[in-house]
Amino acid sequence: MSFTPPKGPRTLYDKVFDHHVVHKDDNGSYLLYIDRHIIHEVTTPQAFEGLKDNGRPVRRSDCTLATVDHNIPTDSRKNFKSVDTFIKQADSRLQVKTLEKNVAEHDIPYFGMTEIRQGIVHMIGPEQGFILPGCTVVCGDSHTSTHGAFGCLAFGIGTSEVEHVLATQTLIQTRSKNMRILVNGKLSPGVTSKDLILHIIGLIGTAGGTGCVIEFAGEAIEDLSMEARMSMCNMSIEAGARAGMIKPDEKTFEYLKGRPLVPTGAEWEKGLAFWKTLHSDEGAKFDHEIVIKGSAIIPTITWGTSPQDALPITASVPDPAKVEDPIRRGDMERALQYIGLEPNTPLQSIKIDKVFIGSCTNARIEDLRAAAKVVDGYHIADNIMRAMVVPGSGLVKAQAEDEGLDQIFLRAGFEWREAGCSMCLGMNPDILQPGERCASTSNRNFEGRQGPRSRTHLMSPVMAAAAAIAGHFVDIREFKYKDKTAPKISISNEAQDVLADAAAKHKHIEQPEDDLSEEGEDMIDDIPPSTTTRVASGPTGMKPFLSLCSIAAPLDKSNVDTDAIIPKQFLKTIKRTGLKVGLFYEWRFKKDAQGKDEETDFVLNVEPWRHAEILVVTGNNFGCGSSREHAPWALKDFGIQSIIAPSFGDIFYNNCFKNGLLPIRIPQNVILEKLTPIAKKGGKLTIDLPDQTISDGEGNVLVDHFDIEDYRKHCLIHGLDDIGITLQKESFISKYEEVRKDKYSFWEGGSKLLKFPCDLSLEKRTPLTTYDVVHQDW
Ligand SMILES: CC(C)[C@H](C(=O)O)[C@@H](O)C(=O)O
Numbered sequence: 001m002s003f004t005p006p007k008g009p010r011t012l013y014d015k016v017f018d019h020h021v022v023h024k025d026d027n028g029s030y031l032l033y034i035d036r037h038i039i040h041e042v043t044t045p046q047a048f049e050g051l052k053d054n055g056r057p058v059r060r061s062d063c064t065l066a067t068v069d070h071n072i073p074t075d076s077r078k079n080f081k082s083v084d085t086f087i088k089q090a091d092s093r094l095q096v097k098t099l100e101k102n103v104a105e106h107d108i109p110y111f112g113m114t115e116i117r118q119g120i121v122h123m124i125g126p127e128q129g130f131i132l133p134g135c136t137v138v139c140g141d142s143h144t145s146t147h148g149a150f151g152c153l154a155f156g157i158g159t160s161e162v163e164h165v166l167a168t169q170t171l172i173q174t175r176s177k178n179m180r181i182l183v184n185g186k187l188s189p190g191v192t193s194k195d196l197i198l199h200i201i202g203l204i205g206t207a208g209g210t211g212c213v214i215e216f217a218g219e220a221i222e223d224l225s226m227e228a229r230m231s232m233c234n235m236s237i238e239a240g241a242r243a244g245m246i247k248p249d250e251k252t253f254e255y256l257k258g259r260p261l262v263p264t265g266a267e268w269e270k271g272l273a274f275w276k277t278l279h280s281d282e283g284a285k286f287d288h289e290i291v292i293k294g295s296a297i298i299p300t301i302t303w304g305t306s307p308q309d310a311l312p313i314t315a316s317v318p319d320p321a322k323v324e325d326p327i328r329r330g331d332m333e334r335a336l337q338y339i340g341l342e343p344n345t346p347l348q349s350i351k352i353d354k355v356f357i358g359s360c361t362n363a364r365i366e367d368l369r370a371a372a373k374v375v376d377g378y379h380i381a382d383n384i385m386r387a388m389v390v391p392g393s394g395l396v397k398a399q400a401e402d403e404g405l406d407q408i409f410l411r412a413g414f415e416w417r418e419a420g421c422s423m424c425l426g427m428n429p430d431i432l433q434p435g436e437r438c439a440s441t442s443n444r445n446f447e448g449r450q451g452p453r454s455r456t457h458l459m460s461p462v463m464a465a466a467a468a469i470a471g472h473f474v475d476i477r478e479f480k481y482k483d484k485t486a487p488k489i490s491i492s493n494e495a496q497d498v499l500a501d502a503a504a505k506h507k508h509i510e511q512p513e514d515d516l517s518e519e520g521e522d523m524i525d526d527i528p529p530s531t532t533t534r535v536a537s538g539p540t541g542m543k544p545f546l547s548l549c550s551i552a553a554p555l556d557k558s559n560v561d562t563d564a565i566i567p568k569q570f571l572k573t574i575k576r577t578g579l580k581v582g583l584f585y586e587w588r589f590k591k592d593a594q595g596k597d598e599e600t601d602f603v604l605n606v607e608p609w610r611h612a613e614i615l616v617v618t619g620n621n622f623g624c625g626s627s628r629e630h631a632p633w634a635l636k637d638f639g640i641q642s643i644i645a646p647s648f649g650d651i652f653y654n655n656c657f658k659n660g661l662l663p664i665r666i667p668q669n670v671i672l673e674k675l676t677p678i679a680k681k682g683g684k685l686t687i688d689l690p691d692q693t694i695s696d697g698e699g700n701v702l703v704d705h706f707d708i709e710d711y712r713k714h715c716l717i718h719g720l721d722d723i724g725i726t727l728q729k730e731s732f733i734s735k736y737e738e739v740r741k742d743k744y745s746f747w748e749g750g751s752k753l754l755k756f757p758c759d760l761s762l763e764k765r766t767p768l769t770t771y772d773v774v775h776q777d778w
C-alpha cells in the first residue's frame with residue numbers, strides 16, 4: 001500500500017479513514033476500501049444496469065446485504081402470497097422485483113417481504129451484527145450515517161457510487177474536516193437523543209456540518225444507549241455533515257455480543273483489542289468544536305420546513321418581522337406560509353391531524369417502548385384522524401408484539417403496521433392529504449415530504465405519542481402518565497433563547513474550505529486549452545465539460561433539498577432518463593380545475609430561463625437531504641449543465657460530477673452582486689472550466705477563480721468514468737484485500753454467514769435484548 005498514516009494524535013475519523021486507504025493519488029484523492037454495503041430497491045436498479053452494460057461482476061457479495069423498505073405497503077402480510085399480488089402500485093412493484101432479480105443474479109443475501117429480518121435498510125445491518133466498529137459502511141441512502149454510532153465511517157452515496165462499490169468494493173474519497181460536538185453533563189429527564197440532535201441542528205443549521213465528519217462526544221453521549229446513538233448519527237446528515245461518529249465503548253461491545261454476524265472466540269478478542277483503539281487521541285486536532293450543556297436542552301420540535309427550524313416546545317412560532325437578514329426572513333415567511341402557522345403562536349397550542357411513529361431515526365424497540373408507556377391507558381384525541389406505528393424492522397415488530405406493545409397501541413387507537421419506510425417519505429400508499437399536519441418521529445420536514453402540501457413536525461417518539469393523546473403538541477415533561485412504571489419528571493429548566501436566536505440568525509459554522517489543492521502535486525498535465533466548443537463525447541459516453549455559455553436562471557432560495565428538486569413519486573423509475581417532468585415538480589406545476597398539471601410562473605417555466613443551462617442559486621446548501629441521484633439526473637434532463645451556489649449538500653455535490661454536471665461554489669456576496677443581476681435580466685454567463693473563471697456574455701470576467709478539486713476537474717474535462725479508473729488500480733485493491741484477511745480478519749465474515757431460511761425462534765430474539773431505556777435517566 002502506498003500510504004502511511006500521518007504521525008501524531010489523530011481523531012476517530014482519521015483513524016478509521018487511514019485503516020481503509022487502498023491507495024492515495026498524487027492529487028490528494030484516496031481510494032478507500034468499503035467493508036459493508038447495504039442496498040435497497042430505490043437506488044440500485046441503474047447501478048446493476050451499469051454493471052450489466054459493462055460486463056462487470058459484483059466484487060464482494062459477502063460484503064453486501066439487501067432489503068426492501070421504501071416502496072412496500074405496510075399492510076398486514078398475513079395473506080401475503082407474492083410481490084406481484086401484494087404491491088398494487090406498478091412502479092413500486094417493478095422496483096422491488098428488479099432488486100429481487102438483481103440480488104438473485106449476483107448471489108447477494110437479501111431480506112425480502114416474507115422474511116422476519118426485513119426492515120428499513122438502516123435497521124437490518126446493526127440487528128444482524130453486520131455493522132462492526134471501525135468499518136466503512138455505505139448505502140445509496142443518506143441516512144447511512146446511522147451506523148456511525150458504532151464508530152464506523154458510514155455515509156450515503158449516489159447510484160453511480162453504488163455501482164462503483166459493487167464493481168470495485170472501493171470508493172474514491174477526499175478527506176473531510178473534523179468537527180466535534182461535545183455534549184457535557186447529563187440530559188434532563190424527558191429529553192431524548194432526538195431532542196438533542198434537533199437542538200444541535202437548530203443551532204448549527206442544516207449546512208453547519210458541510211464538508212465535515214462530526215464526532216459526538218461527552219458525558220451525555222456516553223450515557224446514550226446504542227439505539228439512541230443511532231438516532232443521533234442518523235440525523236447528522238440533517239446537520240449537513242458527511243457522517244456522524246461516536247467512539248465504540250463497552251455499550252457498543254455489549255450490544256454486539258451474540259448477534260448472528262459478530263465474530264466469536266479468538267476473532268472477537270482480536271476485534272475487541274482493535275476496536276478499543278478507535279477513539280480520538282488526546283490532543284487530536286478538530287477543525288471545529290461545539291460545546292453544549294446537556295442539562296440546558298428542552299424537548300424540541302420543528303415549526304417549519306427544514307430540520308433546522310427547531311425550537312423548544314416551550315417556545316412560540318418565530319416572527320419573521322423580527323429578523324434582520326432579508327434572505328432568512330424570506331425563507332421563514334415562505335416556511336410559515338407553507339406550514340400554515342401564524343407568528344407568535346405557542347407551539348403547544350398547535351393542533352395536529354395525524355401521527356407517525358416510525359422511520360430509521362425512531363422506530364427501534366426502545367422508541368416503541370417509550371411511546372407505548374405514554375399512550376398506555378389513553379386513547380388518541382378526537383381530532384386525530386390517523387395515528388400509526390410502523391416498526392423499523394420485522395424483528396422490532398416481533399419483539400414489540402412479544403412485549404404486548406402492539407396491544408397498548410391498538411387499544412389507544414393507533415394502527416399497528418408492518419415494517420418499512422412508510423410515511424417518512426410516502427413512496428408507498430402511506431401519505432398525508434394536502435394541508436394535513438403531522439407529528440412525526442422521522443427526520444425530514446421538507447415541503448411535500450409526507451405527501452403533496454403535507455405539513456410535518458419532527459419530534460421524539462414520546463412527544464409524538466403525547467401529541468396523539470392530547471391532539472396538539474405538548475411538553476412531555478408535563479404529561480400525566482397512567483403507566484405506573486413511567487418516569488417521574490419535573491421541569492427543571494426554563495425555555496432557553498439559544499435556539500430562537502439561532503433560528504433568527506440562521507447561524508451556521510463557516511464553510512470549510514476544500515483542502516485538496518494544498519496536498520500533493522497536480523496530476524493534470526494534459527488539459528486541453530480553453531475552448532468554447534464542447535467535445536461531442538468522452539471515452540465512456542459522459543460528455544466532456546470544457547466551457548459553457550448560456551442564459552442563467554436565478555433561484556432565490558436556500559436549503560433547496562433534493563425532495564424539492566425531484567419529489568419521491570419520480571424515484572420509482574429504474575432508468576436514469578425521463579425525469580425532466582419531475583424537476584422542481586411542486587414548484588413548476590399546479591393542478592388546474594380538471595386536476596391536470598398546469599405550469600406555474602416558476603422561473604424555469606418562463607422565457608428566456610426555460611432554456612437556461614445554468615442555475616444561479618443565492619441561498620446556501622443547495623441539494624441538501626436525500627442522496628437520490630435522480631436530482632442531478634432530472635436537472636440534466638431539463639438541460640441544466642452547471643449550478644452556481646454558495647454551498648451544496650455533500651452527496652448532491654458528489655453526484656453532480658458523476659453525471660457531467662458542474663456545481664460551482666461561489667461566495668454569496670459575489671453571487672448577489674455580480675451574477676444574479678445578469679441572470680435576472682436574462683443575460684448570459686460563460687463558465688470556463690479549464691481556466692476556472694466565470695464571465696458575462698461579453699467576455700468580462702466576473703469571477704477570476706472558482707475552486708474545484710483537481711481530480712474532479714480532470715474527470716469532467718475528459719468525461720472520465722470513475723469505475724474504469726479504479727479498475728486500473730486492481731493490483732492495489734487485491735493487495736489491500738490480502739492484508740485485510742489477516743490484519744482485519746474480524747471484518748471478514750460478512751453477510752454470507754447469514755442462514756437462509758432463518759430460524760425464526762432463534763433470530764427473533766437474539767438481536768433485540770440489550771437496552772430498554774432511551775437514555776439512562778429515563
Ligand atoms: C430514497 C433515498 C435515496 C432517500 C435518501 O437518500 O435519503 C430516502 O431514504 C429519503 O429519506 O429521502
Ligand code: SF4
Pocket residue numbers: 069070120121141143359360361420421424425442443
Ligand atoms: S429517512 Fe425515511 S425514507 Fe429514508 S431510509 Fe430512513 S425511513 Fe426510509
